[in-house]
Amino acid sequence: MNIILFGAPGSGKGTQAKLLTEKYGFDHVSTGDLFRYEMSHNTPLGIKAKEIINRGDLCPDDITLGMLKNHILNHPDSKGFIFDGVPRTIPQAEMMDDKSFFDMMDIDMVLYLHVEMEEVERRILKRAQLENRADDTPEAIKVRVQNFFNQTMPLVDYYKAQGKLVQVDGMQTIEKVFESLCVEIDKKQQA
Numbered sequence: 001m002n003i004i005l006f007g008a009p010g011s012g013k014g015t016q017a018k019l020l021t022e023k024y025g026f027d028h029v030s031t032g033d034l035f036r037y038e039m040s041h042n043t044p045l046g047i048k049a050k051e052i053i054n055r056g057d058l059c060p061d062d063i064t065l066g067m068l069k070n071h072i073l074n075h076p077d078s079k080g081f082i083f084d085g086v087p088r089t090i091p092q093a094e095m096m097d098d099k100s101f102f103d104m105m106d107i108d109m110v111l112y113l114h115v116e117m118e119e120v121e122r123r124i125l126k127r128a129q130l131e132n133r134a135d136d137t138p139e140a141i142k143v144r145v146q147n148f149f150n151q152t153m154p155l156v157d158y159y160k161a162q163g164k165l166v167q168v169d170g171m172q173t174i175e176k177v178f179e180s181l182c183v184e185i186d187k188k189q190q191a
Contacts, residue, residue: 001026001080001189002105004087006155007113008148009141010123011170012177016113017084019178024185027078031085034067035059056143058151061092065102072104081105089151093158109188110159111181113170120145 003026005013014030021028035053038046045063052059068086072078087093096102115123124141159165168180 001108001185002083003080003185004083004107004110004159005113006110006152006159007170008115008117008120008152009144010120010127011113011115012123012174013084013113015174016177016181017082019174020082020181020185023182024079026080026082027075028082028084029068029071029086031064031068031083034071038067054140056140056147058088058147061089061095064088065092065095069102069104080108083107087155088147090154090158093155107164109166109184110155110164111184112156112159112165112167113177114167115170117145119171 001024003020005017005020007013014032017028017030020026035046035049039050039053040046045067049059049063058064064086068083072081075081087096096107121141124145125138128137128141156165156167166184168177168184170177172180
């Protein structure tokens, strides 16, 4: 089973993906982690990505999906993947659906963690203070939240049209959100 975990920055995708990975044995693929790995190892891709991410902008689709494809190909025995942070745009979603590019798998469901805008900003600022993340400056946060609403929100309709989208209330406690996600995954597995 391959799942896209979708939501605004700070909606709890990373936390929920870790919990779901522990429960179901999926491979959690976070584009953030892939990029942080490349950046911390100062690869040519990592240096370029650091420059783009620190501005609060999104990396080009071919870089993001090329890294993703390599990760999937390097994990052929996976029970399934939870994608956290990809796709972020309609072109990325179309690339993932394109069998000539992404022929190794299909997306079974898209779980959308819906969180109100004010809560998103509050959570990101809190995370920035706790983790001291370089990409969580107030300016970068504003750009990322704006990018999400301009470029990523159209994915709700894209996946709704495919019958794959399930919206979950991300304003609940971590435990309640996890419980809601498990109910949806269990329903899909039994279908």
